[in-house]
Amino acid sequence: MIAKVIVDAPARDTDRPFDYAVPDKLAPLVRPGVRAAVPFGPRTLNGFVLAVEETSDMDPSRLKPLKSVLDAAPVVTEELLDLAGWLSRKYLCPQYTALTALLPSALKTKTETVFEAAVPPSSPDVPESLRELLAYVDRRGRVPEKSLLQAFADRAELLTSAILLGLLTESKEVKDRLGMKVQLCVRPSASAEALTAAADAARRRAPKQAELLDRLASLADEGGEPPLLAELARDSGIGPAAVKALESKGFCVVEAKELSRDPYADRRFEASRPLPLTETQAAALSPIRRAIEAKTYAPFLLHGVTGSGKTEVYLQAMQACLEAGREAILLVPEISLTPQTVNAFKGRFGDEVAVMHSRLSAGERYDEWRKIARRRVKIAIGARSAIFAPFTNVGLIIIDEEHESSYKQEESPKYHARDVALERASRHGAAVVLGSATPALETYLAAHRGVYTLLEMPDRAFGQAMPRVDIVDMRQELRDGNRSMFSARLREALATRLERGEQSVLLLNRRGYSTFVMCRSCGFTAQCPHCDITLTYHRSGRHSRCHYCGYTEREATRCPSCESEHIRHFGAGTQRVEEELAKLFPGIRTIRMDVDTTSTKGAHEKLLADFRERKADVLLGTQMVAKGLDFPFVTLVGVISADTVLRLPDFRAAERTFQLLTQVAGRAGRHQLPGEVVVQTYTPEHYSIQFAQHHDFRGFARRELISRRELGYPPYCRLALATLAHEDISRLVTSSERFAGELKKRFAELRGAGEEPELLGPVPSPIPKLKDRYRFQCMVKYRGETNVADALRASADALSDDVRKSKLSIQLDVDPQVLL
Numbered sequence: 149m150i151a152k153v154i155v156d157a158p159a160r161d162t163d164r165p166f167d168y169a170v171p172d173k174l175a176p177l178v179r180p181g182v183r184a185a186v187p188f189g190p191r192t193l194n195g196f197v198l199a200v201e202e203t204s205d206m207d208p209s210r211l212k213p214l215k216s217v218l219d220a221a222p223v224v225t226e227e228l229l230d231l232a233g234w235l236s237r238k239y240l241c242p243q244y245t246a247l248t249a250l251l252p253s254a255l256k257t258k259t260e261t262v263f264e265a266a267v268p269p270s271s272p273d274v275p276e277s278l279r280e281l282l283a284y285v286d287r288r289g290r291v292p293e294k295s296l297l298q299a300f301a302d303r304a305e306l307l308t309s310a311i312l313l314g315l316l317t318e319s320k321e322v323k324d325r326l327g328m329k330v331q332l333c334v335r336p337s338a339s340a341e342a343l344t345a346a347a348d349a350a351r352r353r354a355p356k357q358a359e360l361l362d363r364l365a366s367l368a369d370e371g372g373e374p375p376l377l378a379e380l381a382r383d384s385g386i387g388p389a390a391v392k393a394l395e396s397k398g399f400c401v402v403e404a405k406e407l408s409r410d411p412y413a414d415r416r417f418e419a420s421r422p423l424p425l426t427e428t429q430a431a432a433l434s435p436i437r438r439a440i441e442a443k444t445y446a447p448f449l450l451h452g453v454t455g456s457g458k459t460e461v462y463l464q465a466m467q468a469c470l471e472a473g474r475e476a477i478l479l480v481p482e483i484s485l486t487p488q489t490v491n492a493f494k495g496r497f498g499d500e501v502a503v504m505h506s507r508l509s510a511g512e513r514y515d516e517w518r519k520i521a522r523r524r525v526k527i528a529i530g531a532r533s534a535i536f537a538p539f540t541n542v543g544l545i546i547i548d549e550e551h552e553s554s555y556k557q558e559e560s561p562k563y564h565a566r567d568v569a570l571e572r573a574s575r576h577g578a579a580v581v582l583g584s585a586t587p588a589l590e591t592y593l594a595a596h597r598g599v600y601t602l603l604e605m606p607d608r609a610f611g612q613a614m615p616r617v618d619i620v621d622m623r624q625e626l627r628d629g630n631r632s633m634f635s636a637r638l639r640e641a642l643a644t645r646l647e648r649g650e651q652s653v654l655l656l657n658r659r660g661y662s663t664f665v666m667c668r669s670c671g672f673t674a675q676c677p678h679c680d681i682t683l684t685y686h687r688s689g690r691h692s693r694c695h696y697c698g699y700t701e702r703e704a705t706r707c708p709s710c711e712s713e714h715i716r717h718f719g720a721g722t723q724r725v726e727e728e729l730a731k732l733f734p735g736i737r738t739i740r741m742d743v744d745t746t747s748t749k750g751a752h753e754k755l756l757a758d759f760r761e762r763k764a765d766v767l768l769g770t771q772m773v774a775k776g777l778d779f780p781f782v783t784l785v786g787v788i789s790a791d792t793v794l795r796l797p798d799f800r801a802a803e804r805t806f807q808l809l810t811q812v813a814g815r816a817g818r819h820q821l822p823g824e825v826v827v828q829t830y831t832p833e834h835y836s837i838q839f840a841q842h843h844d845f846r847g848f849a850r851r852e853l854i855s856r857r858e859l860g861y862p863p864y865c866r867l868a869l870a871t872l873a874h875e876d877i878s879r880l881v882t883s884s885e886r887f888a889g890e891l892k893k894r895f896a897e898l899r900g901a902g903e904e905p906e907l908l909g910p911v912p913s914p915i916p917k918l919k920d921r922y923r924f925q926c927m928v929k930y931r932g933e934t935n936v937a938d939a940l941r942a943s944a945d946a947l948s949d950d951v952r953k954s955k956l957s958i959q960l961d962v963d964p965q966v967l968l
C-alpha cells in the first residue's frame with residue numbers, strides 16, 4: 149500500500165505529493181486526511197495523507213516507509229482535501245500551506261491529544277464491537293493518542309467510530325500555551341456497593357459525609373461527568389479537606405481535569421423565537437429556502453439597506469437549513485463578531501452553534517472546531533477562516549457585510565472567503581447568501597448580469613426613515629475662524645444629544661489621519677527608517693511608532709534636520725479627539741474604542757456592553773464603530789473627516805469611502821428615535837460623499853462603474869499583483885526586470901488563446917520599503933478565464949535561484965484587495 153503525502157516543505161519544487169510505503173501495521177490508520185510523519189532527506193517531516201493507493205509509479209523498492217500516523221481520525225475531510233488543491237491552484241500557494249490554513253492553530257502546534265472514556269464500557273450506548281476499546285481506555289484513565297494508535301493500529305476504524313460516536317473524549321495535553329483551563333474534579337474510585345456501605349456506616353456520625361458518599365456511589369453506578377471538587381464541597385456543605393480525606397481512604401480520586409472551554413458557557417442567552425417577517429423579508433427568504441430544499445447550488449446577493457432586517461432573514465434561512473437536515477456557515481467580519489451578534493444566533497439555535505473568532509484562545513478555538521468536526525453542532529459562525537468549517541453536508545453559507553475587505557486574507561494562502569464560499573457551495577449543492585447594504589461592485593455587477601440572484605430590501609424593517617445626512621465643508625469652517633476639529637454643526641448636534649440624554653457615535657478614520665510629528669520650521673516629518681512610512685505619535689508613551697514594523701522613537705525636542713524647537717505632533721488620533729471633547733463638554737462620558745483600548749481579551753465586548761447600558765454619551769472609535777452595531781438610543785453619528793480613505797493610493801478609495809459613510813450613517817436612528825448624521829470633509833463635492841448623503845447606492849454604483857470601465861479596473865477586468873522585495877535596490881531592479889521579461893514572454897504565448905494580459909510595471913510599490921527591504925511590483929490586468937496564474941507561477945519559478953540564493957522574495961496575490 150502506498151500513501152501520497154504532501155510534506156511540510158512548502159517550496160516550489162517539493163509542492164507535490166510524495167509516495168511512501170505504508171508498513172502493514174500502520175495500514176489501517178493511513179487514510180486520506182490524516183497527518184503522518186515521514187522521512188524526507190535527512191529529516192522527519194509532518195505531512196498530510198492525500199490519497200492511499202495500491203501501486204506507485206516509482207520503483208517500490210526505493211520507496212521509504214511512512215514513520216507514524218499522527219491522527220486517530222482524519223483532520224481534513226475529503227472535500228476539504230480537494231478544496232486545498234483548488235486553493236493552491238487559484239491563489240498560487242503551496243499545497244501544504246493551503247492544507248494548514250484549514251486547521252485551527254492548536255492542531256498545528258506539537259501538543260498531544262489525550263483520550264478518555266466518555267461513558268463506562270458497560271454502558272448500553274457502547275456497541276459490542278467497541279467494548280474492548282472502551283475498556284482499554286477506561287482502565288488507563290487518560291490515554292495519549294500515540295499509545296492508542298499503537299495499541300489499536302490494526303483496528304483503526306474502531307477508533308474513528310468511537311470518536312465520532314462520542315464514546316471517547318479528546319483533549320489536548322494541558323499546556324499553558326493553549327490557555328487550557330484546569331480544575332479539580334472528583335471521580336469515585338471504589339465500587340458502588342463499597343461506597344454505599346461506607347455511606348451507611350457514616351450516616352449517623354457524619355451525615356454530610358454520607359451524603360457525599362451516596363453521590364459518589366450513584367456516580368460509580370450510573371457514570372456521568374465527575375463533579376468539580378469546589379461544586380461538590382459547596383453542595384454537600386463539607387470542606388475540600390474532607391473530600392481529600394475520602395480520597396486517602398480510597399473512595400475517590402481528586403484529579404485535574406481540563407474543562408471543556410465553552411467560552412459562552414457562563415453566559416445566558418435570551419432565547420429568541422422567529423419574528424413574523426415583513427413582506428419584503430418573506431420575499432427575500434422564499435427563494436433561499438427553495439434552493440436549500442432543492443439541494444442545488446444557488447448564489448444570492450441580499451442587498452438590504454442598513455436596518456432592513458437582514459439578520460432575521462439569515463436566522464430563518466438557517467432554520468430552513470437545519471430543517472432540511474443540513475449544516476450552515478455564517479461569516480461575519482471579525483470586528484462585528486460581538487456578543488450582540490453571537491447572542492442573536494445562540495439565542496435562536498443554542499447548542500447547535502459553534503463560534504470561532506480570533507479573540508478566543510487557541511484552545512477555545514480548537515474546542516469549537518472539534519464540535520464541528522465531530523458533528524456536535526450544525527451551525528458554524530465565525531470570521532473569515534470559518535469558511536473552512538469541516539462540515540460534510542453544507543446547505544447554506546451566509547456572508548454578512550460581504551463587501552468587507554477583511555474577507556481577503558493578506559497572508560498566504562491569499563484567499564477571498566467569498567470565492568471560497570462559492571466554490572464550497574457548488575461542491576455541496578448549497579445556497580450562498582451574500583448580504584450587504586453596500587455590496588462590493590464586483591458582487592453588484594455579477595448580480596446584475598444574473599450570475600447571482602438579486603434580492604432587495606430597500607426599506608428599514610419598520611419603515612423608519614433613513615437618517616438625515618449633513619455634509620459640513622471644513623474649508624469653510626477654517627475660513628470662518630474655526631480651527632477646532634469639530635465644526636459648529638457637529639458641536640451643536642452633540643450638545644443637543646447631551647441635553648436629551650441620547651447617545652452619539654463618532655468615527656475617526658485612523659488611517660492617514662493619526663498623529664504624526666512635524667517640524668513647523670522646515671517641514672521635516674519623522675519617518676520610519678525601515679519602511680518609509682510616517683511614524684505615528686503615541687501620546688501616552690511619548691514616543692513615535694511605525695505601524696508596519698513596530699520601530700519606535702522617543703519624542704524629539706529638537707528637529708533632527710534643522711535643530712528648531714518648533715517640532716511637535718500634528719493631526720488627530722482618537723486620544724486627541726477624546727481630549728477635545730472633554731474640553732468642549734466638561735463631564736461628557738466617552739468610550740474610546742481603538743486598537744489601544746481593545747487589545748486585551750474581552751475589552752472590545754466590555755466597551756460595547758457599557759455603551760449599550762448607556763454608561764457613556766459618546767462612542768468614539770475607528771472603523772470598529774462603523775459596522776453592524778444596533779443601539780436604540782444612538783441618534784447622532786459624526787464623521788470627523790471623510791477624506792482620509794479617499795486619499796489612499798487605491799482605485800477602490802471612492803468605493804471604500806461610500807461604504808464607510810453609508811455603514812456608519814446606518815448606526816443612527818435604527819429604532820423609534822430618528823437619526824441624524826454629520827459628515828465633515830474637505831472635499832464635499834466628491835461623488836462618493838454626495839451619494840452617501842442621499843443613501844443612494846445605485847447612483848453611486850452607476851457612477852463608479854462607468855469610471856471603472858473607462859480606466860480598466862475591476863470588475864471589468866481582473867488583477868493579479870506580484871511584489872518583489874530585496875534589501876539591495878539594484879539587485880531588486882535587475883530581478884524585477886527579469887521577472888517582467890519572463891511574464892511578457894508567457895503572456896505573448898497566451899495571445900492566441902484570447903486577450904493578452906496587460907502588464908504594468910515593474911515600478912516601486914506604494915510602500916516602497918518595508919522592514920529594511922525595498923519593494924517593486926508588477927500589476928497584471930486581464931479578462932475572463934485567461935490563465936494568468938500559471939504564467940505568474942512559472943515566471944516566479946524562473947527566478948527561483950535568486951529566491952534561494954539572494955533572499956529575493958516574490959509574493960503573488962490573485963484578485964488583490966490591498967494595493968500596497
Ligand SMILES: Nc1ncnc2c1ncn2[C@@H]1O[C@H](COP(=O)(O)OP(=O)(O)OP(=O)(O)O)[C@@H](O)[C@H]1O
Pocket residue numbers: 423424425426429452453454455456457458459460584585609610776777778814818
Ligand atoms: N420582522 C421583524 N419584526 C420585528 N423586528 C424586526 C424584524 N426584522 C428586523 N427587525 C429589527 O430591525 C432592526 C434592524 O435589523 P438588522 O439589525 O437585522 O438590520 P440589518 O439589515 O442587518 O442592518 P445592518 O446592515 O445595518 O447591519 C433590529 O433591531 C431587528 O431586531
Ligand SMILES: [Zn+2]
Pocket residue numbers: 667668669670671672707708709710711712
Ligand atoms: Zn526642522
Ligand SMILES: [Zn+2]
Pocket residue numbers: 676677678679680681694695696697698699919
Ligand atoms: Zn517600519
